Amino acid sequence: MDIKLTTPLTKEKVENLKSGDKVLITGVIYTLRDAGHKKMIEQINNGETLPIDMKDNIIYYVGPSPARPGQIIGSAGPTTSYRMDDYTPTLLDLGLKGMIGKGERNESVILSMKKNTSVYFAAVGGAAALISNTIKSCEIIAYEELGTESLKKLEVENFPVIVVIDCRGNNLYKTEREKYRT
Amino acid sequence: MRKIDIHEIIDVVKELCIDANYNIGGDIFCAFEEYSKKENSVIGKEVLEQLIDNSKIAKKKQMPICQDTGMAVVFLEIGQEVFIEGGDLNEAINEGVRRGYEEGYLRKSVVRDPFYRENTNDNTPAIIHYDIVKGNLIKITVAPKGFGSENMSRIYMLKPSDGIEGAKSAIIETIEASGANACPPMVVGVGIGGTFEKAAILAKKALLRPVGETSMIEYVKEMEEELLKKANGLGIGPQGLGGNTTVLGINVEVFPTHIAGLPVAINISCHVTRHSSKVI
Incomplete structure (x- = not known):
């Protein structure tokens, strides 16, 4: 049975999610990937105000393909998450509660997730056309000069993800791989 | 002229x-269908079915x-x-x-x-x-x-004494380390022999060979079959969420090399391994 989750993603909601849960997200999520993370961390280091408040928010690691005229967004599947690992603990400390991507996270991210009670979801990588159907609006909030890597606000409806690493540090990639190893 | x-x-x-970018290769689509029947993991099976749906949507709507x-x-x-x-x-x-x-x-x-x-x-x-x-x-x-998978690729400059077993270990090690990052089920292109850059180009070209088509060289064919079996026993599964579908195909190309060397290049590719050709 899929769990329906509405944003904002509060601490209580995160605590109820466990590794392996299938979740449908409805509400607002923000897109950010490599260059956007770099920029945001520079802003933090310079003491500037960030374009969005991290508190109880979800970041989706994605660089969508361009929309055709009349389309909301192009294809929009997840990108590989580990490239964001160096930047992630700083954002978690600012209140970021959820991340959507694909692939493993390093130990410092997992420790920070446990400390800050946050969750890491995976969306199906490469299922980009399918995922784009669940995105109902897309607005550029900041870093427009980064093109596909800009910070975007997405309104999503029943956006399908799976909990890979929960706030207790349980990791679906590790537990499932062991089950099917021959 | x-x-x-x-x-x-x-x-x-x-x-x-x-x-x-819009139309998935017939070989890959058939492999999705075939492996979704054989996948043991419930999540893995669902992922493969999503990939089938996704490629149909992309084709119908003409989008990436x-x-x-x-x-x-x-x-x-x-x-x-x-x-x-x-x-x-x-x-x-x-x-x-x-x-x-x-x-x-x-x-x-x-x-x-x-x-x-x-x-x-x-x-x-x-x-x-x-x-x-x-x-x-x-x-x-x-x-x-795409670079999710490209980033997981590796090149090994092995010793001649490492032999076929050494090459096979290097290939499996690379696949295992790719895990969920490379968007499994993967396609793996391997180039063995030549020089440093020749091996890498051979690995890239190996990805152009359709999935399911084996090497014409008997020992290479056996190697491909053995590697495919081993890779699918790693447990990684579709999207790394567990299962017995980690790799759709492993294509190995070999080339003459130097008396001192055994270059092995492994080009990891995701489940949408794309290529389109035309002759003019």
Whole structure:
């Protein structure tokens, strides 16, 4: 049975999610990937105000393909998450509660997730056309000069993800791989 | 001497960029269907079914299968009796890529410098590989390569004494380390022999061979079959969420090499391994 989750993603909601849960997200999520993370961390280091408040928010690691005229967004599947690992603990400390991507996270991210009670979801990588159907609006909030890597606000409806690493540090990639190893 | 106008090359490259990104290869689609029947994990099976649906949606709506529409890798086999007229060939290929990525609403994912990362905004330059062959035809192949999987690729400069077993260990080690990052089920291209760069190019070319088509060399074929079985026993599964479908195909190409060397290049590719070709 899929769990329906509405944003904002509060601490209580995160605590109820466990590794392996299938979740449908409805509400607002923000897109950010490599260059956007770099920029945001520079802003933090310079003491500037960030374009969005991290508190109880979800970041989706994605660089969508361009929309055709009349389309909301192009294809929009997840990108590989580990490239964001160096930047992630700083954002978690600012209140970021959820991340959507694909692939493993390093130990410092997992420790920070446990400390800050946050969750890491995976969306199906490469299922980009399918995922784009669940995105109902897309607005550029900041870093427009980064093109596909800009910070975007997405309104999503029943956006399908799976909990890979929960706030207790349980990791679906590790537990499932062991089950099917021959 | 057969003359080919440069504008024809621009048009073909443009069409191939779009076709490769919208329409999944028949070999990959068949592999999805075949493996979804054999997958033991419930989540794994669901992921494979989603990939089938996704490729159908992309084809029907004519949109990219994956948002990472790749860096355009272009292979040209140019017949030595062909005369190309009307302009610069490198520039024509890049113009084809530029038009394909713009007109096809494909993502522009190329930065001008590896450190000063400004997007070129037209997905150029392409990575171009030329081969001069017999005849009076040109075969053009566009293979857009996403970097989730490209980043997981490796090259090993093994010792001759490492032998086939050493090469197999290197390949399995690379697949295992790729885990969920490379968007499994993967396709794995392997180039063995030659020099450092020859092995890497062979590995990339190995990805052009359809999944399910084995090597013509008996021992290589056996190696491919053994590796496929081993890789699918790693437990990684579709999207790394567990299962017995980790790799759809492993294609190995071999080439003569130096008495002192055994280069093994492993090019990891995701489940949308794309390539489209046309002969003109």
